[in-house]
Amino acid sequence: DQLDLQPLDRLTTDTFYKSRADFDGAIFASYSSIQDFWGTSTETLSERGEFWKISVAITDDISANEATADQITRDVDQLLIRASDRPYAAVYTQIYEGIYRANLVLERLDAENDLTDEDKTVLAAEARFLRAWFHFQAMKLFGTPPLAMEIIPGINDQALPNASRDELFTAILADFAAAEAGLPDVWDSGNTGRATSWAATSYIGKVNVWKEDWPAAITALGNVVNNGPYMLMPNYEDNFNFDTENNAESIFEIQFGGPFSDDNIWVFDDTHSEDFKASQGIARSYYWDAGGNGVPGGKNGWFAPTQDLLNSYEPGDLRLPFVLYQDGDMYYSYDGGGQIELPYDPTWSSTGLTSSKYQGAHNTVPGNRSPNGQSEFNNERWFRFAELKLLYAEALIRGGGDVGVAFDQIDDIRDRAGLGPVDRTSDPLTAMIQEKRVELAMEPHRWFDITRWGIGSDIFGADWNDRLNVFPFPLTEIERSNGLLQQNPGY
C-alpha cells in the first residue's frame, strides 16, 4: 500500500525495546535529561545554562557580572524571581522528561521483550533510582511538584496536580529503596557512571535529612560512611579534574564526554533534529570563565565569586586555588587554539574574582575540550562523599546522635584542606554549615540548604522573602494545567 509508510529517520516504539541493549539505551536517555539542566538551546525555551543560575548564581557565593551577565542571571542575583522566567520552565521540563523516560522503561519492562528476570530487576531498579532522583530535585526546587508515576496516554490528560510533601517523601523513598535492593554495588568498567546500590543508600540518607527523619538518616548515612566503598580523595582537586572522573569520592556523577562530534554548545537538548548538535560537552567555561572585551578566550563571564565567599576561607586553605582566581594568580582558559595562560587581571570581573573550579591549568587542555573550545567534557560531580559526611554530621547533630562522630566527619574534610580540627567546644552546627560552604562552594547545594534551614533572611537580609524557599512553577505549566496545578504562594 502506497499510503502505508514508515518514517525513514526514526524507529517506532513497536520495534524498539526488545533487547538488553535497547533497554540500556532507553535508561541512558533518562540520565541524559540531567545533562540538559545546564543545556544551551536556542529552540523553544532558549535556555542558557539555566540550572547554574538558580542553584549557584542565586546564592551569596556568586554575583552576576553586571557588565556581561544575561538579564535572567542579573535578576536571579537580585532575587527577582518570576514564574514567567526561563530557568524554572527549563529545569522543570528536563526533570519530567527524565521521569517520563524512566517510566517508559518501567512500562516496557512489562511488555514482550527478550530480557531475563535478572535484567528486569536491575533495569527496574535503575529506572526507579532515576525517577526518585528527579522527583527529589523537583521537590527541592518547587516544594510540592506533581508525582509522575506512570505514562498517561490521553493527550488531554497530561496535567497533574501538586503532590503533598508526605506523598513525595513516600514515593521517593520507596523508589530509592527498590533501587537499593535491585542495583549492583558496582558496575563493570564499561558501565561506569550508572547508579549503584550504594548511591541509592546514600540518597535514602539524604532524603531523610530533608524529611528530618533523623534516625533513618543516621542509619543510612552511617551505613555508607562505615561500610560503603567511598573515601575522600587525597587531593581536593581530584574532584574536579577531567582525568579523575568517577573516583572513589563520587556517589553520583553526571557524565559528559566526547567529542562525539565537533560543534558549538548551541541547541544542546535532545529534541533538535540535527545529529551533530548532540555534542556531549558542558558549557561551563563559556559562562563561568572571565569574559568581556579584552579577556582572551571569547567567554562570557556571567558568574563572579563574591568577596564574601573568599572571606569565608581560612588562611592556608589548600582548596582556594581550586575554587577561584584572584589578583596575583596565574589564569588559565582555553579557546579553539589551545590553552591560554596569563596573569589574572581583577578588572575582568565585577568582583575581581573568577571561578577556577573544574578549570585551572590541568583542565584547560585539548583532551577536555571540544575542538572549537566552547564545551568541555568534565563530569559534574553531583553528590560527593564529602557532602555525605557533612549530611551525616548534620543528622547526628540535629538528631541527637554522637556529636563527636559529627566533628570527626568535619575534621576529615578540614584535614584534606590542610586545616586543623574544629574546636570541640564550638557549636557543631555552625562548624558544619561553615565547612559545607567552603567545601562545596559553587556546587549546586548551598541554595537548597539555605531554604531547607530557613536562614534566607540571615544571609540576604531585607532582600529576603519567605516565598523564595521554593521557586515558582513555570507560568506556562500553571496555564496548561487548567487549574490542576497550584502555584506556590507569593508568585
Added chain:
Amino acid sequence: QTTITGNVSDSQGPLPGATVLVKGTTTGAQTDFDGNYSIDVPQGGSTLVFTYLGYQRQEININGRSSIDVTMVEDAEALSEVVVVGYGTQRKADLTGSVGSIGAADIVTKPITSPDQALAGTISGVNITNRSGDPGAPISINIRGVGTPGVNDPLWVIDGVPIVQTTNITVNTSSTTDSNPLAGLNPNDIESIDVLKDAASTAIYGARAANGVIIVTTKRGKRGDARVTYDGYASFASIRETIDVLDVDQYIDIQGQLGRDLSQFSGQPFVDWQDLIFRTGFVQNHNVSISGGNEKATYFISGGYMDQEGVERAQGFVRYSFKANSDIQVGERLKFGESILISQVDRQVQSEPGIFAGFRSATNAPYYQPFGDGPLGYNLINQETVGQGSATNYLFNTDDRFTKTTIQTRKVLANFYGELNIIEGLKARTSLGIDYNVGVGDYFTSGIDLLNGASGSSLLVSERPIELTLTSAATLQYDKTFGDGDHNIGAIFGFEQTKFRYDKQRLQGRNLFNENFAATGTTVAGANEGDLWTLQGWLGRLTYNYKGKYLATANVRRDATSRFAPGNRDQVFPSVSLGWRITDEDFFPKNTAINEIKLRGGWGQSGNQFTGLNFAYLAAIDNNVRYVIGDDQGTVVAPAPTTFANADLKWETSTQFDIGVDASFFDRKLTATFDYYNKTTDDVLLGFPLPFVSGFFLPADANIGQIKNSGIELSFNYANSIGDFNYSFGGNLTTVKNEVTDLGPIPNIISGIGGASTHRTVVGQSLGHFYGYKTDGLYQNAAEVAAAVPDVNGTPSPGDIRFVDVNNDGVVDANDRTFLGSPFPGFFYGMVFNAEYKGFDFSMNLRGVGDRQIYNSARVGLEGMTSTGNFSTQILDRWTSEGSTNSSSNPRLAVNDPNGNNRFSDRWVEDAGYLRIQNISLGYTLSQDKLKSWTDNFITNMRFYIGAQNLATFTNYSGYDPEVGRAQSFQKGDFTLATGQDGGQSPLPRIIQLGWTVNFN
C-alpha cells in the same frame, strides 16, 4: 455533400490552426500553416463557424459558395476572459467561483526575484509579506486571512504540477538561511497567474487547498516564424533609511550614567557602522525567449540570468534559468507536450556571526574603528579599542575570507502530458510532473584568528538536501452542448497521486586540511535526515449552464494521505457554486449603463494535511539522544521519543462560503467585482502545548478548535481613452476579520521567538496576537510612585513606566497582560494607474496594509538603556525630571532597570500600517513602422523604460521596514504563532531600474 475551401487570416496575415466547424454537426477542420482550409459540408449544412483562441467567433452562411475567405477580428477581452481553474480552463463569463488573475504584462519588467512578489497589491484577497529584504528570502502569502497556525502557504500549481513548498534547502538551522522555494522560477516565463480563493474553486485540489490555490501558467509557443524577445534591465537597490544613533560624546555620557567609564575614548572619530554594512546593490536581469511553430508543433524556449546583490554585505542572489515548452500534434487525435524548467539559484546569506549585520552594527560603540591591526586589516576588539563598551566588527563577520554561507538550489520542474481526443467532446489526458530540487549548502569559517584575540579554527558545514516530488495524473474530460446551444455541460473525472521524498546528508569538519571538503577536517561528523509521504486523490467536476444565464459548478475530491493513521487517511472535499447572469434575463432593461451583472454564490470544503512533523501519529524514537558511559567516557546512543504521538491526528478542514457580484458598466469601461467570504477552519492542526509534566516540551500535533476568517473583497477597473491618450485605473480592497472561535481544552497558547512570551492565541481574538503589559505614561514624582499599584515584576521610581493593572485586582502581575495588536492586517488594498500616449506608457502600482501591528524588538536594545552597546538618538528625549515627558517610550535611564521598563509591553508594539509605491515605470516604445523599415523588418518592437520598485513608503513605523515577517531564530519555517517581530531584518530594497525590451523577427 460539397467541399468548401478558403483562407483564414487576421490583420497580420494568415492564421494557422483556426477551427472551422459546420454548425450543428461534429464536422470540422483546421487551417494549415498558410491559413488554408478545406471542409466537406454534409447535406443540410448551411453555416460555417470559425473560431480561434483570442479572436471573435464568426458564423458565416454558406449561401451555395464553394470558397469562403474570412478575416478574424481579435477579441480585445478574450485573453482575460479565459480563466485557469483546477485541471482545466473556464470562460470568465461562466465562472461561479472567486478567482483573481494577473497576466504577463503585470509581471515582466518588474524588478522582482520570484513570481509571488508579482502578487503584491494586485489581486484582492491576497496579501504577501516578505520575511526580509535579503533577496531569495521566503515570502508569506495569505489568501483571505490566516486559517491555521501551521502551514499557511497556498498550494502553488505550476503548469499542472502541484508544488510541495518546504524550507528544507538550507544550511545550518537558522531561519535566516531558509530560502523561498519559488525563487527558482523566472517570473519572465509566466503567462498568467490565477488565484483560486474560495472553496468552490479550490475543492478540486482537496487536501492541500485550504489556504487557497495559485495556478501559474508559463508561456507556450505560438504558431508562426520564430519570434525572439529580449528583456533586460540594470538597476540599483538601496535602503530607505538608517537609524540615528548616539555620537561618541553622547554614548560616553550615557554609558557613564550607567556606571561605565569610557572617557578614554572621548574625541575619537564617530563611525556610523550602518553605513559600512548597508550598501547599494547592483541588480541585473536578462532574458531571451524564442517562440514559434507550425500547425503540428509549437515551442517556447527561454533563458534567463538574474544577479541581485543584497542591500547588506554578504547577501546575494543569482539565478540561471532555462525553460522549454512545446506542444506536438500527432495525427488528428493525439497531442503531446511538455514544459521543462531547469534553474540554478546561488544565494549567499550572512553567516551566523553576521546575521542582521546592518541593524546589529548600529549598536556598536560609535568610537570603535573598523580597520586596524587585526586579522585581514580589521580592528581588534580589546580594552584599547573598545574598553568597557561593546562592539562587534560586522565588516569582519561579513567578510567572505572569514566566513561565508552559500545555498545553491538546482531545480528541475517538468510536466509531460499526452492528450487523446476519443470522440468529439471527450478527451483523455495523462501527465507526469516532476519537481526535483538538489541543494548545496555550505557554511564556512576560516581558521583566521578572531578580533578579540581568540584563535580561529576552520569549519565547514556541508548540507546536501534532495527533494523529489512526483505527481502523476489521469483525467477524462467531456464537454457537450445540446439543445441548440442552450444547454452546456462539462465534466471532468480523474486521479492524481503525489509522492514526496526528501533526503539530506550533512557533513561537518573542523580544522580542515582542504577548505573545500568537510571530510578533510581533523574532527568530522555526519548526519542524515529523510522524509516521505504519499497523497492519492480522485477528483471530479460537473459544470452546467443554461444559455449562459444560469450557471452551476460542482466539484468533489477524495484524498487519502500517508500522514495519518489508517482510519483517518481518507476525506471527501465537496463544493457547489451557482451563478445567475441577471442582465441576460428578458425582464432586465437593455441599453442602460449596466452591461452585465452576475450574481455568484458558492460553498465548499478543502483540507490541510501538513502538521509540524510527518508521522506525528506514530510513537517514534529519536536516536540522536546521547549519553556518556563507561571508564572510557564513550558516547552512547540513548534512544527516546521526543514528541508526543497523537494517533487521532487527521485532516484540518476549511469550509468556505462566498457570495459575489461581477458587474460591468458604461460599455464595459468600468468593471467591478465584490465578494463576501466566510471561511471556517475546523479540526485545526496545531501544536498542542503539552504540560511539561508530560515529559515533552515540544508541542504535540493535534486537531484542536476552530478559526474563522471573514471579510469582503472589492475591486474595480476603469479604462477609457481620450483621443490617443489611453488610460485606466483600478483598485482593490480586502478586509479580514480573524477570530479563534474554539481552542478545545487549551486556555490559551503563549508563544514567541526563541521561547519568548510575546504572542497569545485565545478564543474570541485573532490568532497569534501580541500579548503583554499595557503602559500608561510615566510616574512623574514620588507621590505618584507611592500611590502606584504594586508590581510583582519591578519597583518603580519617578521616571519609570506605569504599567496598567488591567484586571483591577490591586496588583500588576502576569494576569494583567493583554491584547496589544495583531501582526495580521485587518485590511489591505492596492491601486493601479496606467496611461499611454503616442508611444509613451506610464504605470504605477500602490499597495497598502492597515490595522496591523509589529513588535519592534530591534528597539529593545537600541532604547532599553541597559546594554553596553550604542543606543538610538530616541533616548535623548528620555524622562529627566518631573514633567519632562510622559511618554511610555521615554522612561528614565536607570541602572539595571529595577522597574522592568524593558519588559514586553505596548512600548515595543507599533502600528505598522503602510502605503507603498510598489512599482512605478515610464516607458517609450519606438514606432513599429519606422523600426521595421530601419532594420529591414528584423526588429519589430523596442521599448525603453525606467522603473522603480518600493520608491516610497508612507508609514509611522519607526523601524527599517514595516513589512517584516519574523525575527531570526533557529526554528525553520513560517512560525505563524510568533510572526510580526522585527528583529532588525534587512529592509526591502528600493530598486531603481533601467530596462529595455526588444522583439526580433
